[in-house]
Amino acid sequence: MPTRLSNYFLRTLREDPADAEVVSHKLLVRAGYIRRTAAGVFSWLPLGLRVKAKIEQIIREEMAAAGAHEVHFPALVPREPYEATNRWTEYGDLIFRLKDRKGADYLLAPTHEEMFTLLVKDLYSSYKDLPLTIFQIQDKYRDEARPRAGLLRGREFTMKDAYSFDYTDAGLDASYLAQRDAYERIFQRLGLSYVIVQADAGAMGGSRSEEFLHPTPVGEDTFVQSAGGYAANVEAFTTTAPPARGYEKLTPQEVVDTPNTPTIESLVAIANANHPRPDGRAWTAADTLKNVVLALTHLDGTRELVVVGIPGDRELDIKRAEVAFQPAEVEPATEADFAKNPGLVKGYIGPWSPDGAVLGEESRTGIRYLVDPRVADGSGWVTGANVEGKHVLGLVAGRDFTADGVVEAAAVLPGDEAPDGSGPVTIERGMEIGHVFQLGRKYAEVLGLKVLDENGKLVTVTMGSYGIGVTRILAIIAEENNDEKGLIWPASVAPFDVHVVATGKDDAVYGIAEDVIAQLEAAGLDVLYDDRPKVSPGVKFGDAELIGVPRVLVVGRGAADGQVELWNRATGERETVAIADAVAQLTA
Amino acid sequence: MPTRLSNYFLRTLREDPADAEVVSHKLLVRAGYIRRTAAGVFSWLPLGLRVKAKIEQIIREEMAAAGAHEVHFPALVPREPYEATNRWTEYGDLIFRLKDRKGADYLLAPTHEEMFTLLVKDLYSSYKDLPLTIFQIQDKYRDEARPRAGLLRGREFTMKDAYSFDYTDAGLDASYLAQRDAYERIFQRLGLSYVIVQADAGAMGGSRSEEFLHPTPVGEDTFVQSAGGYAANVEAFTTTAPPARGYEKLTPQEVVDTPNTPTIESLVAIANANHPRPDGRAWTAADTLKNVVLALTHLDGTRELVVVGIPGDRELDIKRAEVAFQPAEVEPATEADFAKNPGLVKGYIGPWSPDGAVLGEESRTGIRYLVDPRVADGSGWVTGANVEGKHVLGLVAGRDFTADGVVEAAAVLPGDEAPDGSGPVTIERGMEIGHVFQLGRKYAEVLGLKVLDENGKLVTVTMGSYGIGVTRILAIIAEENNDEKGLIWPASVAPFDVHVVATGKDDAVYGIAEDVIAQLEAAGLDVLYDDRPKVSPGVKFGDAELIGVPRVLVVGRGAADGQVELWNRATGERETVAIADAVAQLTA
Incomplete structure (x- = not known):
């Protein structure tokens, strides 16, 4: 029997909903697929449920083909396992927490690593039981600060999450590739273009990590690509450091007056006007060392200021800094921070001052000084002299100052060299549609998941984690397949x-x-x-x-x-x- | 391809789990269908998911055959709609409540009447859109005080809930019957025996209400049945009152000494020994009027004592009292209540005292006095005299005292007459597996769901509500189909x-x-x-x-x-x- 519109539960709308920002949200509401219930929380109408079920069916088929078995965990989970892995704390405001009538703590799970690990621990005890990959398609919860863009970033959303369990690294590699291949097949069947990029493993810990990004100018993620095949999330991009050079022949540093140089441009201009470079070339922004003060909030609540030195021709990328400093939270230092630290002379901060080093753990400020990889030994810089109205020229890393460490916090720019030598990169935007990564033994160690190996020895299991956002994918398909008249579904997921x-x-x-x-x-x-x-x-x-x-x-x-x-x-x-x-x- | 046990995610257990009370829970855990995650919260293993999916598929097919369309609401819902219907308060400790990062109140929905009503209000506006029946299969949450019996009473559980929308009472009757018929087909396909009993509409409000009970000695529900076809949940049973009689010819009441009569039996014995009945027949417990003091806690928090008079040959049934007094909560009066009310002479309470009526709104205690329907005008009783050590004989309702009302709170006994005249009832136990009822216009009125009728007049929509507990049904099937070796699934739901x-x-x-x-x-x-x-x-x-x-x-x-x-x-x-x-x- 056909579905008859004369009695179907459907009402199409002529007007876009007032709260919709993106085209998928507008069209899915107007065409009667979903309705908003609360910020980031949606109800599904019959048409929407049909498309969602088709996507889920494709995922189920490819999971089965990859040998994964379906399970289902509750959304309501007890605090203790998440306490053991410290994520109860790490997640901060991002999780919904609640208490039951007896006062016991629960959360609405944003992800289920702990539960999967404990279930396998509960049932399995031998290497003979492995490898194992299990998955679920389930509603998850994240209390996003700014739920936006309809289904693209919801607070209640459907995910497929899979976990693999192996007792050898080679086994994990094989399980990882099986899921990675399944993801390629899933996205191909869904008609969704994707780029697989190296990713930071983020708060999950672990080693190998790749994201499936759907390239789109409205994407929230930035990634880089080289013609030679390198692709990485911008947070995972690593800068190729120049080789260290000797500095025996370099001229000594020189403190110069640089009044009224609030910007890198004004500094470069005054340096070129009054202090030409010994080699005759003009100073450029890339010769300057910009020192940015960041405030880190550590998990234990302590606040630490750090100074990050990056070449003056690029900005600090706060997302890259967040990855570099995780799990600490990162924000720019405030006026109050500067007021408490008079040694930090705003606009004139440098790693060196006329009366000796002012930064670094061994210095009198006690503030850590970290530098971009480009600040290699033997590189010379124009930078602040830690005195109002003065900079220093020809300050050489390794000779005149030593940093407390290296940090990847500078923005990546088009033309930067890919770390694998495959050439310069371009910068693109994309939306995450899948994530595969090797958790390794982190969760198994914390939660005690061990099996007996061939020799009767207890070994810790190594895990992989593989996620696809079902409702997000539905929105992205809608986002990509429409015209001024409405939606145009690919046949594989059409209602x-x-x-x-x-x-x-x-x-x-x-x-x-x-x-x-x-x-x-x-x-x-x-x-x-x-x-x-x-x-x-x-x-x-x-x-x-x-x-x-x-x-x-x-x-x-x-x-x-x-x-x-x-x-x-x-x-x-x-x-x-x-x-x-x-x-x-x-x-x- | 078959599912191969060599790599299936399954581990059968030889021992029953320590926390399992009922056979379904024991076997479903031992055979690798489910695992407990927290009290009343379960994880589903591959075998269990397969059975659950089969049950859901049968339900979906019968819902489609009944013309119902599938939708899906979030589990996380905002407080406001539940505040409007007062259920945010009425549910008390039974709902899980939480706040988002902005402090807004949410609940994990125990049931979705409000959300369904608002969705239809949001989309529909004309009688032409009706009738409409929509349903979902969805995980629900109730913070049960004593989650027990595995899946039979969980805190996270799966339900199919359907709602019908009509603008005429006849339409509601038709929609109700379509769902009721679908339920019969569903239970037949599942191989589950059932009795359809009249039920109390409970906290949901509304009028016609029937439960599908699966008869089982371990059931939590008690129901009555007559050979003539009457069946009702014991809470919905109505007592047939005897006709009122004249009392002109009855002898006057007589206060007698009844020392040491702590029980109905001792009272009957002393009455027969010292005060033979004028008609020569022996006094029996059924001649006595037992007066039970209950404390009601009303929604606004106030506490009220009431006295309920019931024939001495039956107990007060607290569940029937709860239905009679809903939405107030009911408990037996405490020692403190008696201490505050010296007019209530424990063991000797009656509607009458030698110095005038002591009970009733018009009396000096101000305590309401309610009686069983059997306490009809002209019936005579042996009851307390409100004086320590004294009872009164031959106290006649309507002549010697007047109650403030009638209440159905006495236990139903085997042999009681069915209210429809179909003969005496037996008393059975069962487990609720489905519930169909006519909500009527309660939710539509509160939430403003109206449509234009044929005459262009706004009319309030009338609704029905129809629920089946999917996970509970799975457990009941397991409970009914097993032997000492394990489970024996009916073919329709076998994994x-x-x-x-x-x-x-x-x-x-x-x-x-x-x-x-x-x-x-x-x-x-x-x-x-x-x-x-x-x-x-x-x-x-x-x-x-x-x-x-x-x-x-x-x-x-x-x-x-x-x-x-x-x-x-x-x-x-x-x-x-x-x-x-x-x-x-x-x-x-």
């Missing part, structure tokens, strides 16, 4: 295979439509049938275009003469064909 | 159609098993294949019996000669048959 529109008031037309539908259904197609008797053809056509089933069959006035119209929603093509030909085309 | 066990170390046997499986799968059967090479036949047989797939095919030593063994798990029958015959039987 129906064919949308049959019968028009007019002639009962015979509706009878013919039912006949055609019976033939389509006999061939196994899912049919949405617009049988509404009192709705005008224009409204029916508009709804068909908005709903976005890829093939539309219009049974109208010509039907009595055996003619129907076949629309291809994607190409916009419309052709009048004989009924038998239409059926043949649709069921081919 | 697999056939469990093939290959035994021994001969590769040829496993080759034959694979052949047979290929034939079974070609016929569309789901096969679980025990291909574990190093596991003994005894362990394999034990697992097969524990897991409970209804048909087991053993491919062993006889396979080389074309013989296999076919087990029927339900009947215990085992027969040796030719391979072709076994395949023919299984695929018949």
Whole structure:
């Protein structure tokens, strides 16, 4: 039986919802797929549920093909396992916490590493039980500070998360690749383009980590790519440090007056005007060393100031700094921080001062000084002299100052060299649609997941973690597949295979439509049938275009003469064909 | 491809889990279907998920056949709609509450009436859109005081809940019957016996209300049945009051000394010994009027004492009292209550005292006095005289005292007359597996769900609510279908159609098993294949019996000669048959 619009639970809207920022959110609401219940929390209408179920089915099939077994964990989980791994604390405001009537702490799980680990520990004890990969498709919760963009970043959202369990590193590699391959097949079947980029393992810990990013200018993630095949999330990009050089032949540093140089540009200009470089080349922003003061908040709540020295031709990238300093939180130092530390002379901070080093753990400020990898031994810089109105020229790393460490916090720029030598990179934007990574033994160690190996020795299990955002993927597909008239679903996830529109008031037309539908259904197609008797053809056509089933069959006035119209929603093509030909085309 | 036990995520246990009270919980854990995560919160292993999915599929099919459309609401819902209907307060400790990072209140929905009502209000506005029935299969949350019995009463559990929307009472009746019929088909397909009983509408409000109870001695619900077809939850049973009688000819009441009569039996004995009835018949417990003091806690927090008079041959049924007094909470009066009310002479409470009425709103205690329907005008009683050591004989309702009202709080006893005149009732126990009821206009009124009718007039929508506990049903099926060796699933919900066990170390046997499986799968059967090479036949047989797939095919030593063994798990029958015959039987 077809789904009949005359009694389907659907109401299409002519206007965009007021709170929708992105096109997928607007169209999914207007076309009757979802409704907003609260910020970042949505209700699913019948059309939306159908598309979601199709995506889930593709994921289930590819998980089965990869040998993964489906399980299902509760959303409501006790605090203790998350306490053991410290994530109860690390997640901060990002998790929803609650107490039961006895006062016991629970959370709505944002991710289930702990639960998977404990379940396997509960059931398995021997290397013979491994390898094992298990997955679930489940609703997760994150109390995002700014839930936005409809389903792209929700507070309640559906994910497929899989975990692999091995007792050797080689086993983990194999399990990892099986999931990685499955992800490629899933995205191909969904018709979603993707780039696999190296990623930072983030708060999860672990080693090998790759993200599947869907390239899109509205993406929240920035990634780099080289023509030679390198691809990485910008947070995971590593800077190639220049080789250390000797500095025996370099001129000594020189403190110079640089009044009114609030910017790198004004500093470079005054240096070129008053203090030409010994080698005759002009000073550029890349010769300056900009020192940025950051405040770190550590897990134990302590606040630490650090100074980060980066070449003056690039900005500090706060997201890269967050990765570099995790799990601490990072923010720019405040006016209060400067007031408490008079040694930090705003606008003139440097690693060196006329009366000796002022930064570094061994110095009198006690503030750590960390530098970009480009600040290699033997590199010379124009930088602050820690005195109002003065800078120092020709300050040489390794000779005149020593940093407390190296940090990847400078922005990556187009043309930067890929770390694998595959050439300069471009910078792109993308949206994360999948993440595969090797957790290693972190969770197994903390939670005590060990098995007996071939020699009867207890060994700690090594794990992989593999996630796909189901509801996010649905939104991205909608985001990528639409036109000014509405949605255009790829056939693999369309809510129906064919949308049959019968028009007019002639009962015979509706009878013919039912006949055609019976033939389509006999061939196994899912049919949405617009049988509404009192709705005008224009409204029916508009709804068909908005709903976005890829093939539309219009049974109208010509039907009595055996003619129907076949629309291809994607190409916009419309052709009048004989009924038998239409059926043949649709069921081919 | 069959599911192979050699790499399935399964571990069967020989011992019952320590915390399991009921057989379904024990067997579902031992056979590897579920694991406990927290009190009343479970994780689902692959076998369990398969059974759950089969139950859900049956429900989906019958919902579709009844014309209901599937939707899906979030579990995390905002407080406001539940505040509007007062359920945020009424649910008390039974709901999980939480706050987001901005301090806004949310709950984990125990039921979604409000959300369904608001969604329909959001989308629909005309009688032409109705009737509408929509449903979801979704995880719900209740913070039960005593989560127990495994899946039978969980704190996170899966339900199918459906709601119907009509604008006429006749429409609601039709929608109600469509769901009620669908429920009958669902339980028949699940092989679950059921009795449809009249129920109290409870905290949901509304009018017609029926429960589907599965009769079982371990059920939490008590219901009554008459041979003439009456069936009701004991909370919904209504007592047939005797006709009022004149009392002109009755003898006056008489206060008598009744020292040391702490029980109804001792009171009856002393009455018969010292004060024979004027008509010569012996006094019985049914002639006495027992007055029970209850403390009601109203929604606004106020505490009220009431006295309930019931015939002395029955106990007060606190569950019936709770229904009678809802939404107030009911408990027996405490010693402190008696201490504050010296007019209530414990053991000698009555509606009358030698110095005038002491109970009733008009009396000097101000305590309401409510009576069982059997305390009809003209009925005479032996009851307390409100004086220590004294009772009154021949106290006649309507002549000597007037109650403030009638209340259904006395226990129902076997042999009580069904209210519809269909004869005496028996008392049975059952477990609720479904509930259908007419909410009427309560939610629509509070939340403003109105549509325009044929005359362009705004009318309030009338609703029905229909629930089935999916995870509870799974547990009940397990509870009913097992033996000392393990589970025995009905074919309609079994995790697999056939469990093939290959035994021994001969590769040829496993080759034959694979052949047979290929034939079974070609016929569309789901096969679980025990291909574990190093596991003994005894362990394999034990697992097969524990897991409970209804048909087991053993491919062993006889396979080389074309013989296999076919087990029927339900009947215990085992027969040796030719391979072709076994395949023919299984695929018949």
